[in-house]
Amino acid sequence: MRPVVGVPTPTAAGVRAREVAELLRARLDDPTRASTELPRRLAAAHDASPYLFEPQALVRATSAAEVGALMAGAREAGVPLTLRGGGTSLAGQAGGAGVLVDVRTDWRHAEVLDDGRRIRLQPGLTIRQANARLARYRRRLGPDPASEAACTVGGMVANNSSGMTCGTTDNAYRTMESLRFVLPSGTVVDSGARDADDRLRADEPELHAGLLRLRDRVRSTPLSRATIERLFAMKNTMGYGLNSLLDHDSPVEMLAHLMIGSEGTLGFVAEAVFRTVEIHQHAATGLLILPGLSAATDALPALLAAGARTAELLDAAALRVSQRDPDASPALRGLTVTGHAALLVEFAEDSAERLAETLADARHVLDRLPAVTGTELTHDPRERAALWHLRKGLYTAVAGARPPGTTALLEDIAVPMPRLTGTCDGLIRLFDRHGYPDAVIFGHARDGNLHFMLTQSFDTPAEIDRYARFTDDMVDLVLAEGGTLKAEHGTGRAMAPFVRRQYGDELYDVMRELKRLCDPSGLLNPGVLLNDDPTVHLRQLKAVPTVDPELDSCVECGYCEPVCPTADVTTTPRQRIVLQRQIALATAAGDEERRRELTTDYEYAAVDSCAADSLCVTACPVGIDTGAAMKRLRAERHSPFAQRTARSTARHWKAAVAGVRVGLNAAHVVPTPVTRAATGVLRGFGATELVPQWSDDMPRAGAPRPG
Template identity: 60%
Template sequence: MTELSASARAGLESVVPGGVATRAADRLRMAHDASHYLLHPGAVITPSDAGQVAALLAYGRRTGTALTFRSGGTSLSGQAVTDRLLVDVRRHFRALTVLDDGRRVRVQPGVVLRQVNARLAPYGRKLGPDPASESACTVGGVVANNSSGMTCGTEFNTYRTLESLVLALPSGTVLDTGAPDADARLRAAEPDLHAGLLRLRDRVRGNSESVRRIRAQYAMKNTMGYGVNAFLDHDDPADLLTRLVVGSEGTLAFVASATFRTVPVHRHAATGLLVFDSLGAAMAAMPALVAAGPAAVELLDAAALRVAQRDPKADAALRGLAVRGHAALLAEWQESDPEALADRVGGAGPVLAGLPLSAPARLSGEPAARAALWHIRKGLYAAVAGARPSGTTALLEDIAVPVEALAGTCAALAGLFDRHRYADSVIFGHAKDGNLHFMLNERFDGSEAPARYADFTEEMVDLVLGHGGTLKAEHGTGRVMAPYVRRQFGDELYEVMRELKTLCDPDGVLNPGVLLSDDPEIHMRHLKTVPTVEEEVDRCVECGYCEPVCPSRDLTTTPRQRIVLRREIAAAQAAGDTALVRELTDDYDYDAVQTCAVDGMCATACPVLINTGDLVKRLRAQEHGRAAGTAWSGAARRWSATTRGMARGLDLAGALPPALPEAATRAARAVLGAD
């Protein structure tokens, strides 16, 4: 998007006073999310409430200006990047209200998932979705992507546990779908939308092939396309709209708040890492293991195990394993009381004893040991990606297939990696649900790599759909799978999705290019290149896990943003854009260097242990060295006058109250990062 005109900026300022940022530093630091796509927005808009969002949506329709909502920026499929207007809904949407003694909770989109669960913990409750990114993802993204996770399966995902939403529609209408008269209000405010939803409901239900496809697709985790299973599950348009917005990736409406039914926390659990000699042996063990009733079964292939061994929380048994072609299943049993857990584990004992394990099974109920295992699993993507070659981009894909097809799918994926020369790829994921994640490292700065990636993608699509699977199980369709929605669902259901988009967003102003696209090559456009800069910068996977713990996150920049701005400066230098380099460098000093607390909090949340404070201290020292060198060079040329001035300064310091020089010294040391 080109720079906003003066009239366009004035129009936006009238809608969101003081909430329009057009500096290059503001636009570029918000351009990066955890995906392998990169687009630079024309402006970043920060509305303060739902009323401003509704007015902004009306402005977008009136002027034909497209909007993309962004909150935590942990998205992996390119759904939170744009070259139009980027709307930051994390800053001012953080209200959280616990209802009914924790059995329900109402949350705005900017609240981090882990913060919600922390508020619910005293009630013995939590949200159903439990994605690995819980420390950084926000409720807005959880709803937009129909998040699930490791233990919730399809029973306790966002779709199943959501009660109601407060929505701002593209027309500017704000609707609370939890109100007793919500359907009547929708019919009065949006008659065409109301009637259209009824028409689509009847169209889907009246087509036996559509019903068959939906039943098969949503027996698995599935975030591909719109959640058309809603047309079978609900009758009234207000209820239909609530469920259709789930997983819609910001393309139908803005979620101003969401009310969830919570689930009980099972306080007692037993967890173990079951190691097998091969991936095939691990997959063959799945039916017996699942029959033993675990809450979670997580897969780690050999490459993932090697990365897990490097985690500081890995135990001696894992660190001492000589990994060759091994694979492991992280299994956990959960119950609400210790006696029930003991019975559950006792029943699983014979199953575990009969598995062809590389080492005897060890289940632990000790909280620290269990937490260490889950820490390793939850940080696996970023840890694997952080170990990638410098200058490459990490791509994390996820699929789901029927559990009986899991072993064959894993073997075929490994063959695809070999055939397309993705040597360091890993496979992990939620084996109990037939949900696999796999990671590729690619360098998108030459002609061969994108062609290789395109060829791999086509073969992977054929593989997954050939097994009756879904191309996206958890991470959302985004840009990466938008060209394949029709192939997965067929022409009829694809046209239903198209009509749904037109009904809700007739002018196409919400997140264009995401989820549905007429461009068959959109997944190959705007791929992220990663320049080599500094050691800390090069390791970063832009996951955003560091942002919630950063003290300056609402003042200037976060650790991720400090890092991506270093990359943007390097990219501008390589492109010869001296004006942009100068602008970014000038703003970087205050935005990223002087306002960093250098407290190392970011390293406590970073899966690859990057301490951005160390980078900032080094930058401060370099700047201090340059400034000091310039000052001493000048002093050398005027030495006589300099010494007289220093003597006079010492005389004045001696006459001052002691507290003043001490305070000045402390302030200076804090700015320089010397404390």
């Protein structure tokens, strides 16, 4: 099977896109917010997943009412609708071939409540931005994903985000107090209203009755109840959150909690109120290197019982990658890693006295560990930050060093704690069997949650077949260990074909009925989360051509976007790069019409409008300075003569300004034909980049600046 970039016939697609956009514009306060321009649609379509769809229209919604109206318009046009936030998606849940609705740009309001114990948020704010509002209260959101700098609140809700410290108790599902959301019918539900359930019964009687029916169906089936309880005792974002049917009695509460982790397939969450958690001000951290995986996993129960709030696992391959990091300690750099593994542990309390007591009680556990480089913990903020940089830098190290043209795939699973060692060993055997020698395993060991990262090309049928065989074997391994195929990153398209296998026919049918009740027309994000096509995870795979050595390591994650000054005006660093890739693909395919359409506005939208401040490199996980690349592209447009002249002008700026003033005033004294002829001669001698063509509306020199 060859990779497909999702490009329909340009002419037919353009006609259809214009029809769809015209239908949607009538539903917006500002019709200019619906666009069919190919560069804008493609720029917005990319995310960190291996998939790519070309939307027919891109729309920026500004209110819940507009989202409801857009859903009605999409239904009338017969096209699907996908809600788009930060686009850090790893599993392919943030793109679609219909209408792509931007619910980030105009959705960034936050209201801190009860001295920081609660917070009301719109979906476009990033988790880091939300936490910045809470910092003065020494509180934060419960979920703490590594993507907090770019992951939006909408994405946190849509994927039931968790992270390194929140476990299953402080994730989005457990800390949500209320939601305000829009159903595909246009009905707006506020689960925090006192009469919310009565309103849902009046506005959506079939949905209300159906939720009660499904609740009773699940509760009366012992096997269904047992399966749900087993899977949701772990971190689990596979399929819909059926634990809602056990945890809550009223349909409105069940529905609000089903929205969490639904990946935009049941409705749009316009606002959320979360309970926050306390920030522990005092902490001690250490990297405990142990002889092997079994020693690391055997140590976990005692460490957690002793009060460790975090325990991150790094396998031998991850340790070898970490040794290359400049922040690695001398002990780590000097270690000959064979079958070692490590636990990055952290103890944290709200006072120095309590931390000292916890560490004293834990010392006997630490002293019994067979650690090869000691068990000392550090309180020093810089040393602690360096240790966390090692852990968080694994993605950077592996993704940044991958061969050009390949994709960095970051998957996550969870298994019961006693199965952790066997699962790690099994994954390592699969890496060897399928030819992924550089794959690494790391993760949240305290939760039995493993991440593994590998690099994959989708350029040939053989490569796609290799990925398919590995995925099938990985699914067999995880399910045989009693685990879940998705712990944090959402089901998306990557795991949608395997939801039935994990849950069984009965619960899969319950999920299908939930989708039908909420979205009877199948309007929202079709193909995501539930999909009966066993090969959907092998379709619409994204081609990643090489375009520029400075840019080729981009993983299209969007971390750069929140810090980019032009993100809401023209394009973002990610979009500047992906448009170059799309231009390269059109050129290679000989599609001159498409190439021309993509390049028409690129110089302004991507190159000239870039602030070139290099803020992007401060956020990029693989260290790309898109600002510097855009400055280089600007320079390459000018001749060596023009560049020498510009450098000379910069060195003698005062004289240059005076000369231009004299020239402008003199030109207005000389007859226009003479001036026009003179500038024409200068431009003819190669000064076209320096001397403008004279016209009658050229201004005179302004008044000199004082001083």
